[in-house]
Structure formats: C-alpha cells, structure tokens
Amino acid sequence: MTAVVAQNLTKQFGDVRALDGFDLTVEPGQIVGLIGPNGSGKTTALKAILGLSRLDGGELEVFGLNPPNQRRDLMRRTAYIADIGILPRWMRIRDLLTFVASVNPAFDRNRAEAALANTEIRPEKKVGTLSKGMTVQLHLAIVLAVNAELLVLDEPTLGLDILYRQRFYDALLNDYLAERRAILVTTHEVREIEHILTDVVFIDRGRTRLHLGTEELAASFAKVLANAERSDALRAMNPLSERRSLHGLEFIFRDASRQALADHGEVSTPSLAELFTAVMEER
Amino acid sequence: MMSGFIGLCRREWLEHRGGFLWAPASVAAVIVVAVVLVLIVGELDLARVDLDLDISEAPGSNTEIRIDGEDTSIRDLVDGWLAHHEWTDETLSAHLATLRRGVAEPFHYVYFIVLVFVLLGALYDDRKDRTVLFWKSVPVTDTETVLSKLVTAVWLAPAATIAMVLAVQVFLLTVISGLAATHETLSIWPIWANSGLFIGLVELLAGYLIQGLWALPVTGWLLFISAAVSRGPFLWALFAPAALVVLEALVGLTPAVRDFIHDHLAFRALPRARPGDEDVLEHSATGLGDSIGLLVTVDLWVGIAIGAAFLAGAVHLRRTKNEI
Known part of the structure; x- marks a missing residue:
C-alpha cells in the first residue's frame, strides 16, 4: 500500500500560501527527501501528513487514513520527529521508555535500550541533564524502536554539529537497511542526505517543483562544462540553468541528448545540490 | 486502550509528583514536627x-x-x-471528630492550590516547551490525553492527600493515647474506638470523589483556558470571567453572566464551597447518605454539563492548536 498520497494540497496562513498545489507520493521502501529553502512549505506539508494541522484543500491519504481525523490509527503506523531533541526535561529516561511502551504497542523497548546501551545515556538520568547531542540520540533511539511503516523526520539535524549529523544519518541508514520502511525526511541542506535518498522532491513556495528517483538522475539531467565561445550554442538548446565557474560555464539540461551536448563540452551528471540550485533558479 | 490510559495517568502523576505527593507530605511533616516540638517543650517547666x-x-x-x-x-x-474533663463516648467522639476534620483542613487547601496550577499548566506547558509534538507522536487520542489529565489531578491525586491526612490522624491519636496513659479518667481503648478513623476515611474518599464532580465546571474551565491561551493562563482564567462581568455592568445589562458565574462556577473547586456556604466535604462527612444525596441534585448535573462543554472545547483546541 502506498504510504502517502498527496494531491494538490493547499494551506493558507493569512496572506501567505504555505502550500499551493503540493503533490507527493511515498511508496514503501522509499527514502524520500523533501528539499526546499526555508519557508518553502516543507514543515507545513509534514504537519498535514502527520495530522497535526488541517488543510484548506487537496486530497491527502496516509495508509488510506485521513490524518487529522484518524490520528491514533495513523500514529500506530507512523513514527515521527517533528522537533528534534525536544523531549520532556523533567522525566527520567527509564520513565520515558515506560511511558512510550505503555501507550504504543508498536514500541520495542528492548531495541531502544539496546541502542542506548551503546551511548553514555543512563536510564536513571533525567532528560534535562543530557547534552543536546545526547538528547537527539535518545529521541532517535525511541523513534527508531517503533515498528512503524513510515518514519517522518523534519529537519532532523537542525542545531547539531557536523559529527552528530553524520552519526545521525548513519544510524538512520542502518535502520533502513534492517527494516526497509518508508522514510520521509525534510532538510534545507541537500548535501547532507543526498547519499541516502531513493527519491527527491523539490518544493518551492508551497508547490512541488520536481519529483525524481535518484537513480533517474543521470538519465534525466546532464551538466555541461563549456568554454565561453560554445555558450550561445548551448543556450539555444534551452538549458535549465547556467552559471559561471572557475573552469568555464556550467549548464544543466533536462531530458537532453548527451551525445548532442558532448559536441559542446564536457558532460557529466549534476549532483543533487547542483540540480536543486538549477531547479530553484528556473522559477 | 486501557493500558494506554493508565500510562497517560502515570505520566501525569510523575510530572506532578511534587504537587500531588510532596506537597501533602510536607504539610504532614510540618504538623508532626510542630506536635513533637510542643511535646518536648511541653515537658519542660x-x-x-x-x-x-x-x-x-x-x-x-x-x-x-x-x-x-x-x-x-x-x-x-x-x-x-x-x-x-468529663469523658463519655459522646464528648470524646465529638472532640476527636473536630480534631480529625481540623487536621484535614490544611491538606484540602494545599490540594486545591496544587489542583489549580496543575490544571492550568496541563495543556499549556507542553505547548510552551514544545514537547507537545513529542506527546502527539504516540498513538493516543486528544480526548484520552485531556481526560487523563483531569482524572489524575481530580480523582487519583487526592489518594496521596488522603493517605497523608490519615497518617497524621493516626499519629495524633497515638500522641493522645500516650498522654492518656497517665490518666485514670481517660483510657486508651475508648480513644481509638471513638476516633472515627474509618468513617473519616470513607468520608474523605466519598468527599473527594463527589467534590471532583461538583467542581467540574471549574476544572473544565481551567483545562479549557490551559488549551486555549498563548500566555498567562492564570490571568486569563481569572480575568476573562471578571472582564465579562465588568463589561456587563458597564453596558447596563441585567447581570446574567455575574449571576451565572456566582451560582454555577465560582469557588466550586474550593473544598469549602457550595451554595449556602456548606462544605461538600463536611456535608458528606455527616454521612454517606448525604454524599449520595448531592448526586441527585439538579445543581450538580447542571455543573457536570457545563464542565463537559468546557472539556469538549479543550479537546477540540488540543487537536488544532499545537503551537504558541
């Protein structure tokens, strides 16, 4: 069953159109990166998918459920981190695990404890005594110990230093390789997660700009590095974007013949970050 | 379902153990220390x-x-x-009943203060510290969340208060027995036989149970405010009704709001407060029959209906208002 089907979602906050015809599908086994600049509607979209806010329009189903109206059933199949490292500071870690176990039958306490055993986090400590990085580890250990079919992460590395960011995504990838569940993750930092994604969705001003399997990247997009004298010929081929670099001009093309492009310069596959910039500049 | 609700109640208890348990424990400790000091000083010439x-x-x-x-x-x-003093069963029983209720009094007031602050923070604090999104990541409904907060504060937490009251009552009876041991006019057995400990316990249990229903318009209002406001829940809870009353007076309407608040809401959460200034706890203390009698008054059920409406509002707001 398709995890998430979102079509033409709209949501207005006062004068701001936070979502303006947003589309998304997430299939089981996909790791989908929802990537967009700050204020592009990523969090609004996730909140709607998690049933935390109501939409103004469009069609949204998560496992065939209506998120705001069937939240409890939804939360039995979906785990999420909406605010990384924000956990009740007054609570002992042991009590926190007991609480989650008591309200969520899908929570595997042993797995969470095993994950914590590899850290410096002691169960008798209060959450408030942990450092930011440790709190994030705890949060992730709890969420990954839920046997959920869909895992939703909103900017999961915000405010973390580079070392923890790396560890976070390593842990996430290990979990994915073991469980093969669908993961939907947002970030404004493409580079951080491009190596773990099966799919990318670019969002800008509340609208889906591109949905692409990362394996299709090479087939659909090409980057050409060319000299200035070739630039007019390449511009005539309708590039997605053009930018100056140290070595000449870089053009990014969509659905263009690589053979035709090779006549004008050095052809390669753009990185997701380059593609993101190109798509965002296209407007 | 049920284990989930118990888990939610346990969470409430843990969060507010300070108010629910340590506050009445402190009152008990103060009373015990005071009595011991008096005993020590009392022995001195x-x-x-x-x-x-x-x-x-x-x-x-x-x-x-x-x-x-x-x-x-x-x-x-x-x-x-x-x-x-002339000690008969009647005079002994009357004196001990006064002592028993007098000792319980400070506990009632401390519990009332704790109750107000716990309920005002119940649906507000986690929005303020943003943990609400974590609490919402577990499969419970907003109705279960709101009810667990009400049930824990109103019907489970008094158990600790009642236990502390009982402990202090037993302590005082022990002290009195010690004093009586040296007197021929008073012996130990009648003291315990007339202590009313057991009936006192039943009175307290029934009193808090029914007081919880009686106070529902106020506790419901506090939870509603806790879910509704973005800052200052205490001031809102107090001044929103006050402002309505003042506005009503300024506009020159008949004081319907004032009368309504006076008749149906105000001071219902106070242990010593019901129409005609009778005390629910004391009222029920005169016998279980009267407690049950209160259950069939229209007033109580009107209050429950108003409380339920506030609770429904709180649940609705909890569902839609996640952020401050």
Whole structure:
C-alpha cells in the first residue's frame, strides 16, 4: 500500500500560501527527501501528513487514513520527529521508555535500550541533564524502536554539529537497511542526505517543483562544462540553468541528448545540490 | 486502550509528583514536627510563669485563671484539662471528630492550590516547551490525553492527600493515647474506638470523589483556558470571567453572566464551597447518605454539563492548536 498520497494540497496562513498545489507520493521502501529553502512549505506539508494541522484543500491519504481525523490509527503506523531533541526535561529516561511502551504497542523497548546501551545515556538520568547531542540520540533511539511503516523526520539535524549529523544519518541508514520502511525526511541542506535518498522532491513556495528517483538522475539531467565561445550554442538548446565557474560555464539540461551536448563540452551528471540550485533558479 | 490510559495517568502523576505527593507530605511533616516540638517543650517547666488571666469581665464568663509564680509546663496544663474533663463516648467522639476534620483542613487547601496550577499548566506547558509534538507522536487520542489529565489531578491525586491526612490522624491519636496513659479518667481503648478513623476515611474518599464532580465546571474551565491561551493562563482564567462581568455592568445589562458565574462556577473547586456556604466535604462527612444525596441534585448535573462543554472545547483546541 502506498504510504502517502498527496494531491494538490493547499494551506493558507493569512496572506501567505504555505502550500499551493503540493503533490507527493511515498511508496514503501522509499527514502524520500523533501528539499526546499526555508519557508518553502516543507514543515507545513509534514504537519498535514502527520495530522497535526488541517488543510484548506487537496486530497491527502496516509495508509488510506485521513490524518487529522484518524490520528491514533495513523500514529500506530507512523513514527515521527517533528522537533528534534525536544523531549520532556523533567522525566527520567527509564520513565520515558515506560511511558512510550505503555501507550504504543508498536514500541520495542528492548531495541531502544539496546541502542542506548551503546551511548553514555543512563536510564536513571533525567532528560534535562543530557547534552543536546545526547538528547537527539535518545529521541532517535525511541523513534527508531517503533515498528512503524513510515518514519517522518523534519529537519532532523537542525542545531547539531557536523559529527552528530553524520552519526545521525548513519544510524538512520542502518535502520533502513534492517527494516526497509518508508522514510520521509525534510532538510534545507541537500548535501547532507543526498547519499541516502531513493527519491527527491523539490518544493518551492508551497508547490512541488520536481519529483525524481535518484537513480533517474543521470538519465534525466546532464551538466555541461563549456568554454565561453560554445555558450550561445548551448543556450539555444534551452538549458535549465547556467552559471559561471572557475573552469568555464556550467549548464544543466533536462531530458537532453548527451551525445548532442558532448559536441559542446564536457558532460557529466549534476549532483543533487547542483540540480536543486538549477531547479530553484528556473522559477 | 486501557493500558494506554493508565500510562497517560502515570505520566501525569510523575510530572506532578511534587504537587500531588510532596506537597501533602510536607504539610504532614510540618504538623508532626510542630506536635513533637510542643511535646518536648511541653515537658519542660516554663520558668516561673506569672500568669494572671482575668477574663471574668468577658460576657458570659466567670473564669479566672491564676498561676502565681509556680513552676508549670504545657504538660501540666494539658494534664489538668484532661483530668478535669468529663469523658463519655459522646464528648470524646465529638472532640476527636473536630480534631480529625481540623487536621484535614490544611491538606484540602494545599490540594486545591496544587489542583489549580496543575490544571492550568496541563495543556499549556507542553505547548510552551514544545514537547507537545513529542506527546502527539504516540498513538493516543486528544480526548484520552485531556481526560487523563483531569482524572489524575481530580480523582487519583487526592489518594496521596488522603493517605497523608490519615497518617497524621493516626499519629495524633497515638500522641493522645500516650498522654492518656497517665490518666485514670481517660483510657486508651475508648480513644481509638471513638476516633472515627474509618468513617473519616470513607468520608474523605466519598468527599473527594463527589467534590471532583461538583467542581467540574471549574476544572473544565481551567483545562479549557490551559488549551486555549498563548500566555498567562492564570490571568486569563481569572480575568476573562471578571472582564465579562465588568463589561456587563458597564453596558447596563441585567447581570446574567455575574449571576451565572456566582451560582454555577465560582469557588466550586474550593473544598469549602457550595451554595449556602456548606462544605461538600463536611456535608458528606455527616454521612454517606448525604454524599449520595448531592448526586441527585439538579445543581450538580447542571455543573457536570457545563464542565463537559468546557472539556469538549479543550479537546477540540488540543487537536488544532499545537503551537504558541
């Protein structure tokens, strides 16, 4: 069953159109990166998918459920981190695990404890005594110990230093390789997660700009590095974007013949970050 | 479903253990320490007390107490009082009932203060510290969340208060038994037989149970405000109704809001408050029959309906308002 089907979602906050015809599908086994600049509607979209806010329009189903109206059933199949490292500071870690176990039958306490055993986090400590990085580890250990079919992460590395960011995504990838569940993750930092994604969705001003399997990247997009004298010929081929670099001009093309492009310069596959910039500049 | 609800209640208890458990425990400790101090000091001969109390001019009094430079102590005074009193089952039972209820009084007020602050923070604090998104990541409904907060604060937390009241009552009876052991006029067995400990416990349990229903318009209102406001829940809870009343008076309408608040809402959460200034706890204390009698009054059920409406509002707001 398709995890998430979102079509033409709209949501207005006062004068701001936070979502303006947003589309998304997430299939089981996909790791989908929802990537967009700050204020592009990523969090609004996730909140709607998690049933935390109501939409103004469009069609949204998560496992065939209506998120705001069937939240409890939804939360039995979906785990999420909406605010990384924000956990009740007054609570002992042991009590926190007991609480989650008591309200969520899908929570595997042993797995969470095993994950914590590899850290410096002691169960008798209060959450408030942990450092930011440790709190994030705890949060992730709890969420990954839920046997959920869909895992939703909103900017999961915000405010973390580079070392923890790396560890976070390593842990996430290990979990994915073991469980093969669908993961939907947002970030404004493409580079951080491009190596773990099966799919990318670019969002800008509340609208889906591109949905692409990362394996299709090479087939659909090409980057050409060319000299200035070739630039007019390449511009005539309708590039997605053009930018100056140290070595000449870089053009990014969509659905263009690589053979035709090779006549004008050095052809390669753009990185997701380059593609993101190109798509965002296209407007 | 049920284990989930118990888990939610346990969470509430843990979060507010300070107010639910340590607050009444502190009251108990203060009383016990005070009594022990009096016992110690009471044994001491107060050095040459010169006491010349003449209250014979007070209306209806012809008492004169005169202690002229004799060595005396509180213990001597208590002994004198115990020895010269006529102790029958009736007088003993009446004195002990007064003591029993008097001891419970400070606990009721401390519980009331804790209750107000716990309920005002219940649906507000986690929005303020942003943990609400974590609490919402577990499969429970907003109705379960709101009800767990109400049930824990109103019907489970009093168990700790009642246990502390009972402990202090037993302690005081033990002290009195110790004092009585030295008197021929008073023996230990009648003290415990007339202590009313058991009926007192039943009164407290029934009293808090019914008080919880009686206070529902107020507790519901507090939870509603807790879910609704973005800052200052205490001020909102207090001044929103006050502002309505003032506005009503300014506009010159008949004081419908004022009368409504006065008749149906105000002070319902106070232990000593019901129409006609009777005390629900004391009321129920006169017998279980009266407690149950309160259950069939229209007033109670009107209050429950109003409370339920506020709770429904709180649940709705909890569902839609996640952020401050």
